[in-house]
Amino acid sequence: MNKLLVATAMIAALSAPAFSQEITGFNIGVLGGENAQDRMTSSECFRSKVEETLGVPTKVFTPADYDGVVQGLLGGTLDYAWLGASAYAKVYLTNPDAVDVMLTKQNIDGTTGYYAIGFARADSGINAIEDAQGKVFAFADPNSTSGYLVPAAELTEKYGKLDDYFAEVKMSGGHEQTIVGVANGDYEAGVSWADGLGNWEDGYGSGAFRKAADAGLVDMSDLVEIWRSELIPEGPVVVRRELPQDVKDKIYALVDTIFETDPECGYNLAAGEAKDFVPVKHEDYLGIIAARKLEEGV
Incomplete structure (x- = not known):
């Protein structure tokens, strides 16, 4: 069974009415690195898909620097972000229970x-x-x-x-x-x-x-x-850990199948050509976390 069929089955098994009582909105954080308007534009297709999938208003936030996204995740004002490995390390070292690691980009040659x-x-x-x-x-x-x-x-x-x-x-x-x-x-x-x-x-x-x-x-x-x-190592897609599990499952399925359902949106999400998004875990970033600790003298 391919990714799309698995994701469809997963979403169909979830209870939308129960979910709608638990969150009233969803906030996406996009790391700095390009001007805010370009980040908003390139993120619009994904934002609209999240809004359609979750059935709640979904907004994109484009802080001026990386720390704006980091602090948004730590403070609970952001629900989702694709972080670089170092930014993830900062989130984890500040609060190891703040986010769940989900997926990462797989390049066209199969590397991550x-x-x-x-x-x-x-x-x-x-x-x-x-x-x-x-x-x-x-x-x-x-x-x-x-x-x-x-x-x-x-x-x-x-x-x-x-x-x-x-x-x-x-x-x-x-x-x-x-x-x-x-x-x-x-x-x-x-x-x-x-x-x-x-x-x-x-x-x-x-x-x-x-x-x-x-x-x-x-x-x-x-x-x-x-x-x-x-x-x-390619950075992880993360979600706020306190989100309801069905929300996490829907976001996982959406990102996991984005290149099958909408290749152009996948291109925008991945900052260019890629094969797909694949599962990743916290342990894949232990080396970067160690480097970050050394850099900060933790």
């Missing part, structure tokens, strides 16, 4: 990971991370896995204190801001994320570069890859 990609302008003369020494370098957000935690750790291990290695280290505020900032010359180099599949000229298959290229914000031929991290 992605890369932090260092990059610069193609005409900058920076063709490797060593060429960026003494330059202004941009990370995305302190709570971003690929936009800070992993690349900062890997680069520090190899090159030492980054404030000494680079002329200046800046936080752009998000992946889109880093990409556009480097393209515009605000930063001489930076780091963002991609699945690393397909062509650089397209922004790879999925990720921040693909979204920026699709939106016409950058011409990828104006940029060049200068560094790549080790494979990073």
Whole structure:
């Protein structure tokens, strides 16, 4: 039995009248990384499907930074988010009972990971991370896995204190801001994320570069890859643990089958090309949680 049939059977078995008495609305949090209007637009198809599935008003919230989503989940004002692994680690370390881990994106090659990609302008003369020494370098957000935690750790291990290695280290505020900032010359180099599949000229298959290229914000031929991290585990789709179980089951089924029921909506949800969403568990993020604890001195 395929995913869609299983999901249909699961939803049919649930009691909608009982559910309608338990929640009156549903709030989706979308991590920072692109401007708020673009996040709202790309999330609309999913929002409408959630609203139809649950039968309650559903809203999308686009905080300015990653921590806005983290705090929304911790405070109970958000019910759902697709987090990066580091943001999930922060939620878990703050309150291990706040959310349930559900699913994660599976790439078109069957992997469930992605890369932090260092990059610069193609005409900058920076063709490797060593060429960026003494330059202004941009990370995305302190709570971003690929936009800070992993690349900062890997680069520090190899090159030492980054404030000494680079002329200046800046936080752009998000992946889109880093990409556009480097393209515009605000930063001489930076780091963002991609699945690393397909062509650089397209922004790879999925990720921040693909979204920026699709939106016409950058011409990828104006940029060049200068560094790549080790494979990073794809972040989890999470829901607030206190939600009724039937709500969780319906959301799980919706995300689990999104590429079968509406491939275009799946493309938007996955930030580009992907195979589908697959189950994931808390234990898959123990390494990132350990790295986050080390970073915070917990």
